[in-house]
Amino acid sequence: MAQAVAAREEQLDRWAVIWDWITTSDHKKIGLLYFWTSLAFFFVGGFLALGVRSQLVVPNSAMMSPEVYNQFFTMHALVMIFLALMPMSAAFFNFIIPLQIGARDVAFPRLNSFSYWVYLFGGLLLCSGFLFGAAPDIGWTGYTSLSSSQYTPGMSGDFYVMGLQVLGFSTVAAGLNFFVTIVNMRAPGMSLMRMPAFVWMSLVTFVLILLAFPALAIALFALMMDRNFDTVFFSAADGSVVMWQHLFWIFGHPEVYILILPAFGIISEVLPTFSRKPLFGYSFVVFSGITIAFLGFGVWVHHMFTVGMGPIPNMVFATTTMLIAIPTGVKILNWLATLWGGSIRLTTAMLFAVAFVGMFTIGGISGVMHAAVPIDYWQHDTYFIVAHLHYVLFGGTMFGLIAGIYYWFPKMFGRYMNEAMGKWHFWLTLIGFNLTFFPMHFLGVDGMPRRIYTYPSDFGWELWNLVATIGAYLLGFATLLLVINLIKSIRAGQAAPNDPWDARTLEWTTTSPPQKHNFDRTPQVRARDDFWDQKYNRTGEDAEAEGPEEHIHLPPGSYIPLLVAFGLMLLGAGIIFTLWLSVIGGIILTVGLFAWAFEPND
Amino acid sequence: MAAADQHSGHEGHHTTTGISHNKLLMWSFLASDCMFFGSLIMMYMVYRPEMTDLGGLGPNDLLDIPFSSLMTFVLLMSSLAFVLGLSSLQRGNEAGMRIWLTTTALLGLLFLGGESFEYMKFYGEGLSIGENIFGTAYFVTTGFHKIHVGIGVIWLLGIVAMSYRGRVPKERSEMVEIAGLYWHFVDIVWIVIFTFIFLVPYR
Numbered sequence: 001m002a003q004a005v006a007a008r009e010e011q012l013d014r015w016a017v018i019w020d021w022i023t024t025s026d027h028k029k030i031g032l033l034y035f036w037t038s039l040a041f042f043f044v045g046g047f048l049a050l051g052v053r054s055q056l057v058v059p060n061s062a063m064m065s066p067e068v069y070n071q072f073f074t075m076h077a078l079v080m081i082f083l084a085l086m087p088m089s090a091a092f093f094n095f096i097i098p099l100q101i102g103a104r105d106v107a108f109p110r111l112n113s114f115s116y117w118v119y120l121f122g123g124l125l126l127c128s129g130f131l132f133g134a135a136p137d138i139g140w141t142g143y144t145s146l147s148s149s150q151y152t153p154g155m156s157g158d159f160y161v162m163g164l165q166v167l168g169f170s171t172v173a174a175g176l177n178f179f180v181t182i183v184n185m186r187a188p189g190m191s192l193m194r195m196p197a198f199v200w201m202s203l204v205t206f207v208l209i210l211l212a213f214p215a216l217a218i219a220l221f222a223l224m225m226d227r228n229f230d231t232v233f234f235s236a237a238d239g240s241v242v243m244w245q246h247l248f249w250i251f252g253h254p255e256v257y258i259l260i261l262p263a264f265g266i267i268s269e270v271l272p273t274f275s276r277k278p279l280f281g282y283s284f285v286v287f288s289g290i291t292i293a294f295l296g297f298g299v300w301v302h303h304m305f306t307v308g309m310g311p312i313p314n315m316v317f318a319t320t321t322m323l324i325a326i327p328t329g330v331k332i333l334n335w336l337a338t339l340w341g342g343s344i345r346l347t348t349a350m351l352f353a354v355a356f357v358g359m360f361t362i363g364g365i366s367g368v369m370h371a372a373v374p375i376d377y378w379q380h381d382t383y384f385i386v387a388h389l390h391y392v393l394f395g396g397t398m399f400g401l402i403a404g405i406y407y408w409f410p411k412m413f414g415r416y417m418n419e420a421m422g423k424w425h426f427w428l429t430l431i432g433f434n435l436t437f438f439p440m441h442f443l444g445v446d447g448m449p450r451r452i453y454t455y456p457s458d459f460g461w462e463l464w465n466l467v468a469t470i471g472a473y474l475l476g477f478a479t480l481l482l483v484i485n486l487i488k489s490i491r492a493g494q495a496a497p498n499d500p501w502d503a504r505t506l507e508w509t510t511t512s513p514p515q516k517h518n519f520d521r522t523p524q525v526r527a528r529d530d531f532w533d534q535k536y537n538r539t540g541e542d543a544e545a546e547g548p549e550e551h552i553h554l555p556p557g558s559y560i561p562l563l564v565a566f567g568l569m570l571l572g573a574g575i576i577f578t579l580w581l582s583v584i585g586g587i588i589l590t591v592g593l594f595a596w597a598f599e600p601n602d
Numbered sequence: 603m604a605a606a607d608q609h610s611g612h613e614g615h616h617t618t619t620g621i622s623h624n625k626l627l628m629w630s631f632l633a634s635d636c637m638f639f640g641s642l643i644m645m646y647m648v649y650r651p652e653m654t655d656l657g658g659l660g661p662n663d664l665l666d667i668p669f670s671s672l673m674t675f676v677l678l679m680s681s682l683a684f685v686l687g688l689s690s691l692q693r694g695n696e697a698g699m700r701i702w703l704t705t706t707a708l709l710g711l712l713f714l715g716g717e718s719f720e721y722m723k724f725y726g727e728g729l730s731i732g733e734n735i736f737g738t739a740y741f742v743t744t745g746f747h748k749i750h751v752g753i754g755v756i757w758l759l760g761i762v763a764m765s766y767r768g769r770v771p772k773e774r775s776e777m778v779e780i781a782g783l784y785w786h787f788v789d790i791v792w793i794v795i796f797t798f799i800f801l802v803p804y805r
Binding site: 183 | 617619621626633635640641645648649652732734735737738741760
């Protein structure tokens with residue numbers, strides 16, 4: 001009897017915990033939700049990549065049908081970009097930014113929870129195409145006319161359009177929220193030029209999100225109208241097929257900076273900490289980040305050199321594209337100079353950060369190569385492009401994010417990760433990564449087109465394809481090590497103190513993991529790298545760094561963001577299945593928004 | 603009022619810039635919205651040269667500039683009414699605010715009605731959304747703007763309803779001001795649309 005009661009109470013307790021996670025508006029919990037969800041999607045994307053590599057391991061392979069292969073490479077790109085890399089950055093935005101600027105939460109906690117749920121539902125909507133055998137199969141760029149209803153009738157194109165459209169709401173909402181948070185919620189004394197580099201690069205990312213995502217949203221909206229409501233935006237006869245490419249890349253090029261800038265930020269935290277030196281040329285890092293963002297809007301045509309716009313546009317955009325290498329090169333110099341003469345500790349986070357600099361430089365150089373129009377004509381749509389983009393997105397973004405995981409893990413979970421296993425993970429990743437993607441340069445210059453389903457045996461592509469596939473499996477195995485390390489360290493890692501790395505920024509002043517309200521007293525910032533300054537430069541009464549005790553107010557949780565997110569997803573799903581779903585979704589959305597507006601929030 | 607003394611609307615938190623979170627959110631949203639409209643209008647401008655010869659169903663045959671000018675005037679007057687409403691509230695005159703904001707919403711509705719009348723007229727003459735590139739670009743661009751006006755009308759009426767229940771006192775006039783930022787923005791966008799879709803000649 002007593003046992004039954006105890007079991008029931010435990011069950012109730014479990015429900016309370018689940019309810020707490022569902023309704024949470026705590027930026028740290030939302031950050032963890034983002035973290036685990038994006039890691040799960042990272043594995044989905046990785047699985048799809050292994051499928052692609054397995055199909056290509058030998059010539060004339062018929063392991064999977066061409067239709068399934070098209071779905072695999074399309075979904076691999078969409079899942080990795082929109083469901084793994086960006087949300088993994090969002091996990092760090094959520095968890096780290098409020099701590100680094102000395103705030104208790106983000107500006108709009110419920111909007112933050114809304115962003116997460118839209119991301120989850122939108123991600124599931126996008127992936128649910130597989131359940132219907134109709135996952136998007138048109139490439140992640142979704143070029144018209146291929147994506148028009150004439151050539152891709154049926155649901156697969158709609159999953160692409162509506163999945164991305166719903167996800168866009170999540171991204172823009174998060175962009176608005178964090179922009180306001182960084183501009184408006186900094187601790188007293190933290191002027192813009194005292195902000196940690198990660199916060200700066202994130203701020204630039206949010207500006208890019210706010211200005212670039214609308215172009216994608218409008219492009220998708222127009223494509224949806226074309227596919228489902230008979231408009232002629234992208235029809236070859238009445239409209240313009242190339243218009244889609246313009247809109248897509250006006251979004252798409254800033255998007256690659258949206259993906260890489262947070263990693264730049266993470267690296268700019270990790271390298272100084274483990275070199276025990278301030279970031280070299282902080283203001284150069286900041287302003288080169290801003291320059292990259294600005295120029296990022298003026299280079300989109302370099303994705304379209306072969307469209308045939310003529311020599312003048314091609315030359316102009318080739319020039320702007322080469323220009324953008326300058327601020328990027330400035331950053332690489334800054335990172336190298338940060339290492340110079342520092343007392344370097346080669347932790348796993350540091351190894352990944354250093355490898356980031358090397359791998360990203362390779363990716364950057366191959367990028368400048370096809371900024372030259374004639375060379376791009378040769379390399380366009382070949383595996384050389386695939387090699388380039390994986391060097392910047394995996395060797396760049398993902399290495400940066402993994403460095404972030406090893407660096408902030410003690411803060412997020414209160415324990416160290418296993419360094420020995422971490423080093424195995426690092427070396428296997430580095431070797432597997434280069435085995436996979438370096439040979440693709442050779443395949444590309446040998447003329448192997450990207451997205452090709454299979455290839456004949458007499459082109460001399462067998463060896464490098466075999467090497468790439470072996471590398472991919474090694475990479476997959478290495479990533480398993482990361483997850484094992486994460487789980488083991490959360491269960492039984494060595495307990496970490498507040499400041500395990502002797503670091504420089506405010507997040508390390510609070511407990512590990514941070515208490516619910518982050519800081520007992522609002523930090524008073526007096527210097528860039530304030531925590532370091534506190535530890536080593538201030539003495540006596542100068543060390544009295546914290547503000548007076550204050551009343552701490554935290555907003556309650558709410559289930560309404562979840563409801564609104566669900567309504568939004570149904571609204572999008574209705575376009576794919578039947579418009580009745582849209583009606584139901586619209587009603588839930590409207591009711592939810594009113595409930596949101598009138599919910600007491602104090 | 604010194605900027606540093608201002609507090610955010612809903613929780614009374616001190617903010618770094620002195621601008622409340624809500625207001626900064628609206629400004630940054632409008633920046634983003636500029637790019638939404640910018641993409642649509644850019645598309646329209648690229649398609650514009652193709653619109654001269656559409657067999658009796660092009661802009662030169664259908665657009666009624668005097669009528670649209672009247673509608674533009676109506677929408678601009680709604681902005682004036684809004685300013686008067688906000689200024690009433692800031693002087694503590696809640697009833698005046700309600701009257702002027704209701705006027706604003708009614709003028710917005712009149713604009714929507716007039717534009718819908720034009721839609722029906724065009725449709726009656728045979729211009730459907732999929733008929734040609736003018737139909738597509740015209741209906742979608744102005745339709746996107748109309749959704750914005752519609753949301754604004756609902757928002758304004760919501761404020762009026764809340765004011766009847768005494769929930770929009772002088773001290774919370776900032777929430778009206780933020781709605782105003784949105785309303786004026788939507789008006790300004792219409793001026794751009796009116797210029798580039800209606801006024802500039804199609805040659």
